[in-house]
Amino acid sequence: MTDAVTVTDLVVERGHRRVLHDLSCTVPAGRVTGLLGPSGSGKTTLMRALVGVQRVRSGTVTVLGEPAGSPGLRHRVGYVTQAPSVYPDLTVRENARHFAALYGRGTRAADDALAAVGLADAAGQLVRDLSGGQQGRASLACALVGEPELLVLDEPTVGLDPLLRVELWERFHALAAAGTTLVVSSHVMDEAGRCDRLLLLREGRLLADSTPAQLRAESGTDDLEESFLRLVRAQQEVAA
Amino acid sequence: MSATTAVLSPRLTAATTARVLRQLRHDRRTIALMVLLPSLLLGLLYLLWVDLPVSPFDGVGLTMLGVFPFVVMFLVTSIAMLRERTSGTLERLLTTPLSRLDLLLGYGAAFGLAAAVQAVVTVTVATTLYDLDIAGSPLLVVLIAVANAVLGVALGLLASAFARSEFQAVQFMPVVVLPQFFLCGLLVPRGQMPGWLQAISDVLPLTYAVEALQEVGRSAAETGTMWRDVGIVAGAAVLALALAAGTLRRRTS
Numbered sequence: 001m002t003d004a005v006t007v008t009d010l011v012v013e014r015g016h017r018r019v020l021h022d023l024s025c026t027v028p029a030g031r032v033t034g035l036l037g038p039s040g041s042g043k044t045t046l047m048r049a050l051v052g053v054q055r056v057r058s059g060t061v062t063v064l065g066e067p068a069g070s071p072g073l074r075h076r077v078g079y080v081t082q083a084p085s086v087y088p089d090l091t092v093r094e095n096a097r098h099f100a101a102l103y104g105r106g107t108r109a110a111d112d113a114l115a116a117v118g119l120a121d122a123a124g125q126l127v128r129d130l131s132g133g134q135q136g137r138a139s140l141a142c143a144l145v146g147e148p149e150l151l152v153l154d155e156p157t158v159g160l161d162p163l164l165r166v167e168l169w170e171r172f173h174a175l176a177a178a179g180t181t182l183v184v185s186s187h188v189m190d191e192a193g194r195c196d197r198l199l200l201l202r203e204g205r206l207l208a209d210s211t212p213a214q215l216r217a218e219s220g221t222d223d224l225e226e227s228f229l230r231l232v233r234a235q236q237e238v239a240a
Numbered sequence: 241m242s243a244t245t246a247v248l249s250p251r252l253t254a255a256t257t258a259r260v261l262r263q264l265r266h267d268r269r270t271i272a273l274m275v276l277l278p279s280l281l282l283g284l285l286y287l288l289w290v291d292l293p294v295s296p297f298d299g300v301g302l303t304m305l306g307v308f309p310f311v312v313m314f315l316v317t318s319i320a321m322l323r324e325r326t327s328g329t330l331e332r333l334l335t336t337p338l339s340r341l342d343l344l345l346g347y348g349a350a351f352g353l354a355a356a357v358q359a360v361v362t363v364t365v366a367t368t369l370y371d372l373d374i375a376g377s378p379l380l381v382v383l384i385a386v387a388n389a390v391l392g393v394a395l396g397l398l399a400s401a402f403a404r405s406e407f408q409a410v411q412f413m414p415v416v417v418l419p420q421f422f423l424c425g426l427l428v429p430r431g432q433m434p435g436w437l438q439a440i441s442d443v444l445p446l447t448y449a450v451e452a453l454q455e456v457g458r459s460a461a462e463t464g465t466m467w468r469d470v471g472i473v474a475g476a477a478v479l480a481l482a483l484a485a486g487t488l489r490r491r492t493s
Contacts, residue, residue, distance in 0.1 A: 014493050051335045055491045069490065074337045085328030089263045098262075101255035102336045126266065146336070 004029040004150055004181035005050060010059035012045050012204075019045045020204045022059070027183055027197075032176050034195030035185040036228070041201040043185040044082060047152050050183065051079040064149055075103055078148035082155045084139035088128035092119055092138050095127060096145055103146035113145040114138075116171060118164070133160045140168075150181045157191065169194045189225040200228060207231055248341045256338065256346025257353075260320070264354065270316075274358055278308040279365040286370040298373045301366060302457045303426045305381055306449045308362065309355040309389035311417050317351055317396030318409045325400070331492075340488045344481050348393045355389030356382060376456035380466070384456070387473045388449045394480035401487035420446035425454075445476035 005027035012020040020042050027033045035043050048054035049061050052069015061068035064076055086095045096110035103109075114120050117137040122130060127138055140156055153172075157165045169191075172182050176196070184195065192198055193212045200207040208215065208231055212224060219227035264271060282301055289295040324330040333343060359382040366372040374381060395416055403409035423433070423441040430438055430447070441447050452469035459466075 053331055053334060053491055055493045071337075074335060077335065079332060079335045081328045081332060083328055085332040087259070087263060087329060088327075089266050090259070091266075094259075094262055098255065098259045099336070101258075102252060102333070102338050104251075104337070142332075 002029045003027060004064055005183070006060075006062045007046070007049070008060045008062075010046075010049060010061060011057040012042075012049060012054060013057050014045070018204065020049075023204070023206055024059075025199055025206055025209055027181060027199075029181050030176055030179050031196040032172050032182045032184060032194070033197045033199060034192050035183055035199050035201065036189065036192050037187065037201035037207070039187055040203075042204040043187075043201055044154055045204075046201070047079070047154050047183065047185060050150075050152050051077055053079075075146060076149045078143035078146050078151045080140050080143045080151075080153045080156060082158070084127075084132075084135040086127050086135065086139045086142055088135075089126065091124055091126055092130070092141075093123040095138060096123075096141050099142040100145045105145060105147070109145050109147070110141075113141040116144055117141045118167065133164065136160070137164075137168075148180070150183070151175065153182065153184045155185055155187070157186065157188075165191075189228055192224045192228075200231065202232060202235075207235065247339055248345070249337075249339065252338050252342040253346045253349065256343055257349040260347055260350035261353065263320075264350070274312060274316075274354060275361050278304070278312075278358060278362040281308070282362065282366055282370060282372075297370070298457065299454070300426065301370065301372050302374065302381070302453050303424070303450050305359065305362060305366065306384055306388045306453050307417075307421060307446070309358060309385045310392040310446065310449070311413065312358070313351045313355055313389040313392035314396040314399070314416060315410065315413050317347060317393045318400040318403065318412060319406060320347070321397050321400035322403055322406060322409050330488075334488075334490045340485045340490075341481075343488070344394075344397055344484055347397060348390050348477075348481065351393045352386050352390045356386050358389075359385035374456060375458050375460045376462065376466075380456045380462065381453065384449060384452050384470060384473070387470055387477065388446075391445055391449070391473055391477040391480065394477045394484060397484040398480050398487065401484065417446075420444045423447065424450040426450060445473050448472040448476075 003026040007023060007025050010020050010023040035046065037043055045054060049056055050063060050068055063073055066073050092114060096114050097107055100106065100110040114123050117140050119134065119137055119141060122134060127135055136156065136159060143151060157168055172184060176182055195212065198210050198212060198215060215224060215227045216222055219230045221227055282304060285301055286297055289297045363378045363381050367374060367378060399412040399416060400409060403412060423437060423444055424446045430441055433441065448469040452466045455463045455466035
């Protein structure tokens with residue numbers, strides 16, 4: 001299996017605080033990799049480093065064979081921030097068409113992306129009139145529209161009802177099956193089970209690079225939340 | 241690959257212009273304010289002086305035709321850009337093939353077009369309803385108004401980099417606009433200013449915009465001074481856009 005992303009000894013500081021400590025990890029191509037950890041563990045910072053908008057102190061991030069943030073990567077990588085980053089004063093369709101235009105795609109691609117996130121019926125509505133969950137999906141559609149090879153999604157399922165959450169995860173796996181590499185962050189451990197691979201972050205360090213099955217087997221519990229807690233405790237004992 | 245590494249792509253600049261104009265289209269009240277407010281304010285000035293034996297309206301009114309687009313576009317742009325920064329759309333745009341220059345020129349073109357509409361309406365109203373006397377072509381007044389608007393856009397884009405909130409952004413308006421307005425030669429002729437103030441006035445772009453308008457106001461033929469002044473205003477706008485591009489960092493902490 002080839003790696004879509006290779007992170008080596010990444011150090012990031014924000015203000016005077018070190019957010020990522022010598023982090024090294026890889027992301028397999030054509031899979032859904034979950035980036036899990038509590039709030040403040042460095043998930044968003046790592047994702048920003050992958051898409052090349054994070055100033056890094058040291059270390060390297062290689063994405064699809066090029067340094068993260070290279071001009072050549074800008075039509076190959078899609079990024080969806082945690083807060084919906086779409087224009088509230090445009091309609092859903094206008095937003096999708098704008099980002100389609102930036103990626104050199106037509107209006108057809110925009111309509112397809114809206115259908116993919118279940119927003120075809122709301123296409124004519126202004127984004128500011130949508131619910132929070134719909135705004136998040138509009139934001140996702142604006143990344144899907146570029147058909148990126150690597151899709152980086154920061155907590156895409158927050159605020160979604162269970163049905164939509166399941167549908168989106170099915171969509172993620174369909175994209176992966178078609179060859180897209182996905183990095184999806186979440187602080188909800190029950191979503192960890194839906195990932196092909198897991199990167200567990202805690203306080204800016206990689207706690208585990210594993211799969212759901214492996215994690216369950218090693219910790220001796222089916223509950224991934226519990227697995228995570230046992231890992232944390234085990235590490236604290238080692239530290240002590 | 242060549243398309244994505246381009247410093248400037250006319251297609252992506254046009255996409256940005258279209259997007260900004262669409263945002264404007266959904267905001268009818270802003271359009272109404274933008275198009276009508278200068279005419280109404282100019283009407284107030286006209287009525288203020290209409291009964292006086294010697295009215296300064298021709299000079300002041302003409303100058304205001306250049307000041308309005310400058311002030312309005314400065315404010316609108318600095319708020320629009322601040323919104324891009326705080327909403328996360330700017331960060332997102334910077335991960336797409338859109339270059340920083342595409343974004344800034346896209347904004348300049350969109351608000352420049354809006355300013356052209358504003359100027360056509362205001363000049364028409366001023367010359368028909370308020371008897372504003374312009375010796376030269378009204379189209380030149382529109383051209384200077386658009387150059388001023390683009391200057392306002394460029395300075396607004398630049399100022400937004402130093403504003404962390406809307407409260408700060410709006411307060412940059414008096415900082416950037418009022419000194420230029422005081423020193424442009426309208427309140428006191430430039431020749432009667434203390435030397436050091438005149439020296440400051442010499443490096444402020446609004447001075448040249450106002451001089452260009454005065455040239456059009458008093459001379460039926462296009463003057464070399466007028467074209468030189470328009471060139472200076474356009475050059476100042478390009479300089480401000482370049483500085484604004486420098487403040488747009490793709491990577492932030």
